[in-house]
Amino acid sequence: MQATIALLPGDGIGPEVVAEGVRVLNAVAAAYGHSFAYREALLGGCAIDATGSPLPAATLAACEAADAVLLGAVGGPKWDDPRAKVRPEQGLLGLRKALGLYANLRPVAVPEQLAERSPLRPELVRGVDLIVVRELTGGIYFGAKESVFIRPDEERAYDTCVYTTSEIARVVRRAADLARQRRGLLTSVDKANVLETSRLWRRVTTEIVAHEYPDLRLEHILVDACAMHLLRRPADFDVIVTENMFGDILTDEASMLTGSLGMLPSASLGDGQRGLYEPIHGSAPDIAGQGRANPLATILSTALLLRHSLGLEAEAAAVEAAVAATLEQGIVTADLAAAGSAYSTEAVGTAVVAALQRQPVAA
16 A cells, blocks of 8 residues: 655654654554655644744645644643744644544553553553544634633633534544444433533434434433543443543543553544544653653554554554553553653654564465
8 A cells, every 4th residue: 555644743742752653654564565655744833933823834735635644742831822822732723623523533441561550440440441532623622712801900701612413413423333343332421411512412412323323322421420430430431422622631531541641542533534643642841852752652543543544454453462562561661661660762662663573464
């Protein structure tokens, strides 16, 4: 297969972890006879510095011409002024919107090797294997917003949360399709006891599952209860579907089940094959350039890229197996390591590549 992948290293540790992701993709290409071409572009703070825009037109064009997009992270203290008119996060939100990427898949699995690293008791996290499907282009992040002074000493701000039936329906169907391929349980998370958008969310979800997915088990749960149960009984969840802001918050919480944000990949998908793949962690400017960043979330994101955009299931599974082998060897960065046993970003990437190269490739 020949494919073009747009690379958006971004800010902070983004370039470091994307570099390891590319090494893994190159190892896959060599082992399986593929050809991957890369087109690097600017996004986020580095794009603001270079062009004045967090999403330059050239970056969007490169992503639209690619088969898939691999992103590092955006943002940092340099651009953190909340009063700034232009911010790195606008580039990421704008890219998702422009590419029509409305469903964000965030798998959360706890390998046996990491059960002891979780802040929760090992018996609670063993067997955790869930996916959060977060709606990505609607809700409060994209609604009308304003901050105005109504008196010299009184400022008023608002953010508007808006959802339509079709926006809800398409992400629920994506989540239901996943649940049908897995254990058959779909958990819809809302705040229907308070929010009108959540009441619509619950009605649409109930109708779609009843008419189109009668084989699934559907449960509705309020977002505050879900936050509690993710810590109390995380292994009970299969596929969780929820709106934009709730999904953003819950997946950061769920990342702690593995002990580190550096372990969680994500895939942002639309109706076509092209997707945007990125670790869920931020730019971690405090460790940028030190070789301490965990590259495994980015490497696992390349597995999602191979699976969802390129249709290469065997290759995706091989990457995931190589990560598992690397964890088994105890080759991890400081966020997961015992005292004095941490490896560098590059060393972890090297171990994954070596594990890939040891795997037999079916003829």
